[in-house]
Amino acid sequence: MSTFIQYTLSGLAIGGIYALVALGFHIMWTAAKAVNFAHGDTLMIGAVLAVLGVDAGLPLWLACLLGVAAGALFGILLERFAVRPFTGGTTSIGWMLTTIAVGIMIESLATMQFGGFSRPLPSPGVEKAVHIMGAGIYPQELLIPLVAILAMVGLKFMQKHTLVGRAMQAVAHDKRAAALMGINVNRIVAFSFGLAALFGAAAGILVAPVIQVSATMGTLLGLKGFAVAIIGGITSAPGVVIAGLLFGVMEKFVEGYISTAAREIIGFSSMILVLLVFPQGLFGKREVLKV
């Protein structure tokens, strides 16, 4: 029983990270029908800058804030200079490759700056484990899935009740009509990429005390976040969050009962299987082709 609780709780923790990353992909996709393929690196940027900030003697909260802000800025700049020049074309090769290229460059720069090794980020959330029905877990880990759910609810709230949120929905629905209604579409898309990257950087900082911080920490988390977005349905915010949490729990069980290698095999195979059976993801809506 305690193993069961243990796997579920730590699964929800890592799943919350996937959910936050997938939420970012959802935001970018609905805004621009394009995504940042270096999105995983926003996690790394947030976490690495937080660690460097603490190194420089900043208080933890300020270092984290700086990390999140830098991540968001990265998202905005990337949209402006690597995505926007290519979104007009008929194929998606352009923005895919430019964002991948930037990701490679950022990662190798970070390796040179940060060194090729891993470091922890200190946090009050990992000082002492709590025990729930025999399972030991850090408060930090309990916090992560809550943040993911809050982020999703907050996003929904923003889309319903604020001007910028409604503008985001209008842009997602029809760019041209939104522009004719006086919405600055470019600014909304930039905002969306910034918001997505902000979620990414926050996820990086949240997970940093639990796993270690390294220059390459974002690659696999980013990829799994995208896999989760595909599984949950990239058009549905609640869908990707639910899928993220489930995916995390599933991973922990497979890892615990079989092996780490099996975790990757089964995780990614399940994505392909879901695509085969539910092309739009578990909770996604089919986008009506406008002819």
Next chain:
Amino acid sequence: MRHLTSLGFVVFAAILVAVPLTAGNEYELRLFMLFLIYGVIAVGLNVLVGLTGLVSLGQAGLFALGSYTGAILAVRLGFDMLSASIGAAVVSGAFGVLLAYPTVRVRGVYLAVVTIAFGIIVENVAIEWQSLTGGTTGLSSIPRPNIFGYRISGFAFYGVLAVTLFLATLATYNLKRSRYGRAMLAVSQSETAARALGVNATAVRTLAFVVASVTAGIAGSFYAFLNSYISPDIFTFADSVRFLLMVILGGAASTFGPVIGAYILTYLPEFLQQFQLWQKFAYGALLLVVMFALPRGIVGTLWMLVQRLNPEKREADPAEGISAEQSLRHDVRDGEAELVARDLTVRFGGLTALSKASLRVKPGEVHALIGPNGAGKSTFVNTISGFYKPTEGEFELDGIQLTGKRSHEIARIGLARTFQNTELFGELTVLENVLVGYQQRLTYGIADALLRTPRLRREERESRRAAIGLLTFVGLDAYANEQARFLPFGLQRRLEIARALAAKPRLLLLDEPAAGLTTQEIDALEEMIRRIAALGISVLLIEHHVELIMAVADTVTVLDYGQVIASDTPAIVQEDPRVIEAYFGASLDAAKTEDVA
């Protein structure tokens, strides 16, 4: 231009023969053989990236799969190099289908993610399945290259690799010039239009990925024999990026670009090794620079310069064409087509766009469908051409049930359409656009395409003649070799008609063909519709332009709020009070009566 490519193949062959004769030592030759292997991957990947515009970031995974399959067949089952490589090709191809089919029918972008994931799956399976793959220690003791049990020398192995790359390049060049290549280009530029012309977009994209998978698999098997040792960590994500960069740097969609890209990126790491940590950064930077400064790649850019200096003739020779009357004539027993739609209802969420709409296009007539904005005309058109699924109701063409069929299937049954907002294949030439329309009438298969058989040449020649005839029919023969996106708007509309006709439809659906045209152009359109009807093709015309409808239509059906409110000859419909009300609101008399009541 074609001579230039032929010359390219001669030079390429000469280089492949000359290199081993001049190689200074074994290491040099080995590195060149590595380039040949990478070249095979790049040439195959080019079909996916250059023609269909999709990206794979998992070629290293397929390369690894091929490597392991080849090695396992040779070590455990004693296959020789050739049969092991064929086995590798088959296995990689099968996984290509498995990966591509579920993915590309949803979103092309997903393919990049799925392929990265596949790379990780392969790596982990190789680690985990120790009894078969040797786990993390890998597979050593792969036999020396051998054919039918006879060991072959290093030079003979070089010969096998050189011939493989040469043939792979030639085969993809042939593929590009066949109907498969054209379909791939068409799907990448407008999936909607391609589907409406009978092209199965999912199948075409899957085929492109399978080509890329099979070549990566073969290359992988050869690599295993070249290296005689493989392990899971040889095949990394960085390699996948490098393979992709080979295609982009050399020139996606060009014939020799990927080969040149592979050459540069085989030798560049040797050079970059001195920079150590900066090596990865340099890859990223190179990719970024190419995307912004040289998006067509080296060969693509050179090719563009050549074309600018030595432009092709813009017009086609009308004498080469077969007249439209001849190429579009249907057998008498086919008769003329009748479209029947019964009680079609289409709902989008809570909105009912079409409510129990019934319509019958009688054989051989010009039938106009009109209605105020938002009446459901476009919904009707998109439903009967298979882009929307009706919530209720059914429709058929000459008794063939079309309900539930997909758009490309409906197109193949004989319904062709044009689009309100023109959907041309912008970067194809005017003539090629029409050739895509002719696609479904060709019968040659993939083997004919790769080998460029006489059957292919005959059919291609015929389709070209028919296409030129159709361009003459709509008055575009003078623009045959112009890129479609450079045509003025009015001519783009005519090109859409020619392209739709090339499919030899029995029913032609014109979606607001007069929108945006000048008065003279509308007169020409009117005359063209008459000529099309005279060919025995039934026409369903969706239009706002009343004069045009009154002039050409035999029957007019009026839609309002998703319902058919009238259907009769133009003269009668014009007088129908409900139609007048739909367009102008209630008449004065009617309004007065209501007041009194």
